[in-house]
Amino acid sequence: MTLNELASALGCVVEGDGATEISGVSGMEHAAPGQITFLANPKYALKLKETHASAVIASQAVSGIPTLVSKNPYLDFARALELFYQPPRPKPGIHPSAAIAATAQIGEGASIGAFVSIGENVVIGRNAVLHPHVVVYDGASIGDDFIGHSHCAVREFCRVGNRVILQNGVVIGGDGFGFAKTAAGTHHKIVQSGVTMIEDDVEIQSLTSIDRATVGETRIKRGAKIDSLVQVGHACVVGEDNIICAQTGLAGSSILEKNVLLAGQVGISGHLTIHEGATVYAQSGIGGDVAANGRVSGSPAFEAGDWLRAITAFQKLPEILRTVRELKNKLS
Numbered sequence: 001m002t003l004n005e006l007a008s009a010l011g012c013v014v015e016g017d018g019a020t021e022i023s024g025v026s027g028m029e030h031a032a033p034g035q036i037t038f039l040a041n042p043k044y045a046l047k048l049k050e051t052h053a054s055a056v057i058a059s060q061a062v063s064g065i066p067t068l069v070s071k072n073p074y075l076d077f078a079r080a081l082e083l084f085y086q087p088p089r090p091k092p093g094i095h096p097s098a099a100i101a102a103t104a105q106i107g108e109g110a111s112i113g114a115f116v117s118i119g120e121n122v123v124i125g126r127n128a129v130l131h132p133h134v135v136v137y138d139g140a141s142i143g144d145d146f147i148g149h150s151h152c153a154v155r156e157f158c159r160v161g162n163r164v165i166l167q168n169g170v171v172i173g174g175d176g177f178g179f180a181k182t183a184a185g186t187h188h189k190i191v192q193s194g195v196t197m198i199e200d201d202v203e204i205q206s207l208t209s210i211d212r213a214t215v216g217e218t219r220i221k222r223g224a225k226i227d228s229l230v231q232v233g234h235a236c237v238v239g240e241d242n243i244i245c246a247q248t249g250l251a252g253s254s255i256l257e258k259n260v261l262l263a264g265q266v267g268i269s270g271h272l273t274i275h276e277g278a279t280v281y282a283q284s285g286i287g288g289d290v291a292a293n294g295r296v297s298g299s300p301a302f303e304a305g306d307w308l309r310a311i312t313a314f315q316k317l318p319e320i321l322r323t324v325r326e327l328k329n330k331l332s
Helices: 003-010 042-049 073-084 304-315 317-331
Strands: 013-015 035-038 055-058 067-069 171-174 179-181 187-189 195-198 209-211 217-220 295-297
Touching: 003 013, 003 067, 003 073, 035 073, 055 073, 171 195, 195 209, 209 217, 295 304, 304 317
Parallel strands: 035 055, 055 067, 171 209, 195 217
Antiparallel strands: 013 067, 179 187
């Protein structure tokens, strides 16, 4: 399509040659002639001089290259990518090797792949896609436009909303880690009688586990996005539009309010609240509540600005120690 056509589809304004033909989308370093790239951060503007892209999506016109002027270049880059690439979608229907209980209800337009297993009294919504080897246990309910990739599992009685995506190997509603110690010192398993609830428009990426509650529920709220290799413990609440990055662990009964960001490898002890809008930086250890719109870092975590000053001083501790010793020697 031409740059003008792309601008019309995205609601952007063209600066430069609108007749430029666009055949695809790519990053600056890898873009070829005929492709469009994007500039979301001005500090990378110099790299545009080296790109082979035929056009760029940016917040203002860029000299020397046709530009789609956008209020949100990164978002419009993502939208442009959707115009040029759609992942393969299986045709509606049920593969003959799928094992589906007679009491299960399968919505119109659903695609059930090879070796899928669907238990008793399961409800699957319209236009759902279950790729090969997906397992849905008895009594679970899944909404419309669901996508479950191979080897994901939805356990008994759990609820999954509309437009949810589960990537490969995700487990929804596995048992929470609950054991009571006996007088003999052994560990008695506590039955995990609760459920996991996944609200609409959630995406959970590969090999992540969302445990069911001991009693009550574990809940992932609308629009939350959870990266790969994340552990959400029993009875946790993950708030609306949260971003949780890879290798993060939430101990039981942690509550995350709306628009919380947890960077990679964050560890959260249980029974605490991270309030709305808070940001927790990578490899932080959270042992207490985090205030609304707070920014914390470190382990144990504290205010991010103070942490930056502290970590700078930490690197100078050997020098500081030598200075203290020298002063002590002079005074003695």
